[in-house]
Amino acid sequence: MAASTPAVSRVAPRRGVALRETKFDRRLAKILVHAIEVFYEKGYEGASMRHLSRSSGMSLAGMYYYFESKEKLLYLIQKHTFATIVERLRERLKDVSDPEQRIRVFILNHLEYFLANQKAMKVLSHEDDVLKNSYGAEIRAIKREYYRICVELMDALKADRGIEFNSRIAVLSLYGMMNWIYTWYNPRVDADAKELALQMGDIFLRGVGSGRYGKHAAKKRSVN
Amino acid sequence: MAASTPAVSRVAPRRGVALRETKFDRRLAKILVHAIEVFYEKGYEGASMRHLSRSSGMSLAGMYYYFESKEKLLYLIQKHTFATIVERLRERLKDVSDPEQRIRVFILNHLEYFLANQKAMKVLSHEDDVLKNSYGAEIRAIKREYYRICVELMDALKADRGIEFNSRIAVLSLYGMMNWIYTWYNPRVDADAKELALQMGDIFLRGVGSGRYGKHAAKKRSVN
Amino acid sequence: MAASTPAVSRVAPRRGVALRETKFDRRLAKILVHAIEVFYEKGYEGASMRHLSRSSGMSLAGMYYYFESKEKLLYLIQKHTFATIVERLRERLKDVSDPEQRIRVFILNHLEYFLANQKAMKVLSHEDDVLKNSYGAEIRAIKREYYRICVELMDALKADRGIEFNSRIAVLSLYGMMNWIYTWYNPRVDADAKELALQMGDIFLRGVGSGRYGKHAAKKRSVN
Amino acid sequence: MAASTPAVSRVAPRRGVALRETKFDRRLAKILVHAIEVFYEKGYEGASMRHLSRSSGMSLAGMYYYFESKEKLLYLIQKHTFATIVERLRERLKDVSDPEQRIRVFILNHLEYFLANQKAMKVLSHEDDVLKNSYGAEIRAIKREYYRICVELMDALKADRGIEFNSRIAVLSLYGMMNWIYTWYNPRVDADAKELALQMGDIFLRGVGSGRYGKHAAKKRSVN
DNA sequence: TATGAATGAGTGTTCATTCAT
DNA sequence: TATGAATGAACACTCATTCAT
Numbered sequence: 001m002a003a004s005t006p007a008v009s010r011v012a013p014r015r016g017v018a019l020r021e022t023k024f025d026r027r028l029a030k031i032l033v034h035a036i037e038v039f040y041e042k043g044y045e046g047a048s049m050r051h052l053s054r055s056s057g058m059s060l061a062g063m064y065y066y067f068e069s070k071e072k073l074l075y076l077i078q079k080h081t082f083a084t085i086v087e088r089l090r091e092r093l094k095d096v097s098d099p100e101q102r103i104r105v106f107i108l109n110h111l112e113y114f115l116a117n118q119k120a121m122k123v124l125s126h127e128d129d130v131l132k133n134s135y136g137a138e139i140r141a142i143k144r145e146y147y148r149i150c151v152e153l154m155d156a157l158k159a160d161r162g163i164e165f166n167s168r169i170a171v172l173s174l175y176g177m178m179n180w181i182y183t184w185y186n187p188r189v190d191a192d193a194k195e196l197a198l199q200m201g202d203i204f205l206r207g208v209g210s211g212r213y214g215k216h217a218a219k220k221r222s223v224n
Numbered sequence: 225m226a227a228s229t230p231a232v233s234r235v236a237p238r239r240g241v242a243l244r245e246t247k248f249d250r251r252l253a254k255i256l257v258h259a260i261e262v263f264y265e266k267g268y269e270g271a272s273m274r275h276l277s278r279s280s281g282m283s284l285a286g287m288y289y290y291f292e293s294k295e296k297l298l299y300l301i302q303k304h305t306f307a308t309i310v311e312r313l314r315e316r317l318k319d320v321s322d323p324e325q326r327i328r329v330f331i332l333n334h335l336e337y338f339l340a341n342q343k344a345m346k347v348l349s350h351e352d353d354v355l356k357n358s359y360g361a362e363i364r365a366i367k368r369e370y371y372r373i374c375v376e377l378m379d380a381l382k383a384d385r386g387i388e389f390n391s392r393i394a395v396l397s398l399y400g401m402m403n404w405i406y407t408w409y410n411p412r413v414d415a416d417a418k419e420l421a422l423q424m425g426d427i428f429l430r431g432v433g434s435g436r437y438g439k440h441a442a443k444k445r446s447v448n
Numbered sequence: 449m450a451a452s453t454p455a456v457s458r459v460a461p462r463r464g465v466a467l468r469e470t471k472f473d474r475r476l477a478k479i480l481v482h483a484i485e486v487f488y489e490k491g492y493e494g495a496s497m498r499h500l501s502r503s504s505g506m507s508l509a510g511m512y513y514y515f516e517s518k519e520k521l522l523y524l525i526q527k528h529t530f531a532t533i534v535e536r537l538r539e540r541l542k543d544v545s546d547p548e549q550r551i552r553v554f555i556l557n558h559l560e561y562f563l564a565n566q567k568a569m570k571v572l573s574h575e576d577d578v579l580k581n582s583y584g585a586e587i588r589a590i591k592r593e594y595y596r597i598c599v600e601l602m603d604a605l606k607a608d609r610g611i612e613f614n615s616r617i618a619v620l621s622l623y624g625m626m627n628w629i630y631t632w633y634n635p636r637v638d639a640d641a642k643e644l645a646l647q648m649g650d651i652f653l654r655g656v657g658s659g660r661y662g663k664h665a666a667k668k669r670s671v672n
Numbered sequence: 673m674a675a676s677t678p679a680v681s682r683v684a685p686r687r688g689v690a691l692r693e694t695k696f697d698r699r700l701a702k703i704l705v706h707a708i709e710v711f712y713e714k715g716y717e718g719a720s721m722r723h724l725s726r727s728s729g730m731s732l733a734g735m736y737y738y739f740e741s742k743e744k745l746l747y748l749i750q751k752h753t754f755a756t757i758v759e760r761l762r763e764r765l766k767d768v769s770d771p772e773q774r775i776r777v778f779i780l781n782h783l784e785y786f787l788a789n790q791k792a793m794k795v796l797s798h799e800d801d802v803l804k805n806s807y808g809a810e811i812r813a814i815k816r817e818y819y820r821i822c823v824e825l826m827d828a829l830k831a832d833r834g835i836e837f838n839s840r841i842a843v844l845s846l847y848g849m850m851n852w853i854y855t856w857y858n859p860r861v862d863a864d865a866k867e868l869a870l871q872m873g874d875i876f877l878r879g880v881g882s883g884r885y886g887k888h889a890a891k892k893r894s895v896n
Numbered sequence: 897t898a899t900g901a902a903t904g905a906g907t908g909t910t911c912a913t914t915c916a917t
Numbered sequence: 918t919a920t921g922a923a924t925g926a927a928c929a930c931t932c933a934t935t936c937a938t
């Protein structure tokens with residue numbers, strides 16, 4: 001899948017050649033793909049530059065021609081992954097106006113990308129807080145943006161249905177549901193992204209669905 | 225809180241009498257508390273024995289009198305944390321028979337423990353797959369057990385209500401919702417465990433709540 | 449010579465035992481002696497911790513038990529060397545009151561120590577500006593102190609003889625004369641410290657010696 | 673100043689005509705100027721080819737078109753600097769015959785060049801012993817030559833005045849005085865080359881000036 | 897019961913240099 | 918005439934762990 005091959009912005013100054021993908025870019029992308037694999041397997045801290053170098057078939061020193069540091073490597077992966085998911089979401093959201101459908105689009109987009117790029121997504125989710133300084137700030141900015149979009153989706157739903165719930169908790173719960181996947185998803189036993197999106201969408205949308213508690217409204221809700 | 229102080233099983237042969245908590249146990253527990261702090265802050269791979277020794281005030285070599293390895297340290301933390309949460313769940317479940325209430329108990333138990341032991345719970349969740357071999361096997365066994373309990377709770381609910389949904393997805397989604405909180409929970413802005421359990425319980429229970437889709441049943445559920 | 453064996457203050461916290469020189473101190477001193485040798489031979493930048501470790505017979509990692517960094521190693525050497533030379537100077541100056549004799553004492557003290565500890569003195573002189581931050585500040589403080597002492601000696605001489613010359617240039621010229629010897633001194637062809645001190649003392653003292661230019665006063669001094 | 677721009681002998685085979693300064697030479701000279709700056713700032717060992725390339729704006733690989741190695745670069749700098757100072761000295765010495773004046777010319781020449789090319793002169797003085805093999809041998813040859821000239825100047829002075837002193841110590845002391853400048857000279861507080869040459873010339877010439885010890889001859893010279 | 901002393905293997909990163917183009 | 922791409926060796930330093938005491 002093309003989108004999972006990071007077409008990262010160059011690390012070293014280059015003389016342009018605008019549209020054509022350069023050899024440098026291709027090599028860099030290849031390394032990133034291997035790095036995702038290794039980070040996925042061992043975690044960021046657990047993965048050494050030597051592991052990364054071995055896995056990508058490039059010399060240890062050679063890596064540094066493409067990346068100035070291990071941190072930058074993670075940053076590039078996270079940035080590309082996150083930016084892509086947001087970009088695609090925006091694209092898909094354009095065509096849909098119904099508030100509930102928009103949330104379903106959000107869920108489907110997230111899960112489809114997640115399952116198609118499971119490893120990168122684990123690296124994004126799991127190494128959430130390792131990037132510091134400016135790299136970290138940039139990633140956190142995208143994260144905030146993604147969060148904002150989802151909160152707006154929630155607010156629209158609330159307005160549309162005339163219901164009330166805590167958007168923050170709702171959004172964060174939804175994220176949890178979806179992001180946790182990387183800990184359990186097994187393509188041989190679990191449904192595909194579409195079906196999963198349907199099920200999680202049902203749970204979530206029905207869950208926040210109305211101010212009343214439906215037919216079980218009378219039930220005791222709290223546990224002493 | 226007593227339960228959050230790990231009364232870990234001994235590591236080295238002991239000459240002590242059975243029931244009395246020995247000095248060894250107390251020191252060991254103290255080290256574990258500090259280790260949780262450091263693992264929480266730096267992650268398992270990022271935390272070095274030197275960090276752990278510094279933080280607990282014990283000499284580097286001294287640590288090895290209490291633990292045979294860094295891995296064992298993580299194992300002890302995860303084992304104790306997980307075992308405690310399961311133990312408490314069983315306790316609480318004894319008094320409740322209504323299927324929905326039992327699930328609410330499950331959620332409350334999880335969240336209460338999670339928030340009261342946030343750091344340990346992050347260490348449990350985040351370092352999910354670092355333990356290999358027998359240590360890992362043991363932790364995975366508890367995990368399976370915890371999972372089984374929750375699946376049974378779901379099955380009981382389905383039987384009771386005469387509804388149908390995928391228990392696996394439901395359980396795992398619920399886990400995701402709950403475990404994800406270590407990435408976002410902020411005691412200054414977010415509600416306490418009880419309230420959170422209520423809200424997540426609502427979302428989840430209402431979400432899986434009925435075979436029908438309530439008043440919005442006619443809505444298009446799938447996204448192209 | 450005892451004084452050339454650095455009895456450095458400990459690097460790691462120790463429980464005192466005040467007066468007795470500990471095993472730690474002895475090992476540390478031994479390493480310092482080897483380090484001086486290597487720094488002398490290769491320069492600070494050119495000497496690697498591997499060289500130092502090889503030369504002292506201690507494992508690379510072992511070195512870091514005694515010193516927290518290569519910089520600290522240099523600092524310890526420079527501090528001890530410089531502090532000792534100043535200390536000895538003060539001692540010797542106590543017994544002498546005649547201004548000229550005091551300068552001769554200064555020169556002799558410097559040269560004697562220089563030749564007895566030629567390698568350490570080269571490391572002190574040649575690696576003058578590599579230490580930054582607090583280490584460097586401390587060394588520079590001692591240097592300023594040493595300089596001050598010498599300036600005072602000059603001022604006393606001027607007052608005593610009723611002559612005038614630029615103390616700064618005089619002191620710095622004298623330093624140059626003396627410190628430069630590490631570039632050329634050859635014990636097989638050059639005189640010992642006492643004789644050298646006599647000769648340099650003559651050149652210097654006679655050189656600044658009187659306001660008049662002696663019998664050659666009429667000579668043209670400047671070069672177009 | 674033309675003379676401070678190293679018109680170095682070419683490194684690579686040239687097809688060019690003899691007398692005209694080629695583009696190659698000019699580029700090479702430009703690199704040398706930048707290299708002096710970097711060696712001055714970081715020292716030879718501390719300066720990397722990357723630093724040098726960055727500072728001169730030429731690609732890392734490009735440097736090797738002009739220089740076959742980092743060592744050669746230092747050699748070129750030292751050779752040119754040293755050769756120029758000797759050449760100029762010879763020039764100036766031609767017009768002067770009085771022994772004392774000749775020494776004053778020597779001092780002035782040295783100091784003027786030193787201060788006008790302070791950075792290059794530090795690189796010459798400070799990296800005195802890093803060049804090995806044939807490069808080093810060549811530099812050492814010039815050094816010996818320069819030393820010989822100065823010794824001859826001293827011998828002429830001794831013959832002229834009928835005095836006796838150790839020429840070796842005298843020359844080397846004079847060198848020390850002068851070369852040490854790079855460690856302390858501050859153009860904002862210190863006099864210019866002419867004045868400095870006067871003062872150092874006075875100290876030195878008066879210092880070696882006569883077999884007798886002038887009016888203080890009776891003074892005790894040695895320090896026990 | 898605990899630690900000072902020590903280490904081999906590994907960390908991320910930079911080095912001077914090469915070579916095809 | 919110059920450089921992009923690449924590398925083996927080295928860099929300072931930290932790792933988890935051991936063992937005599």
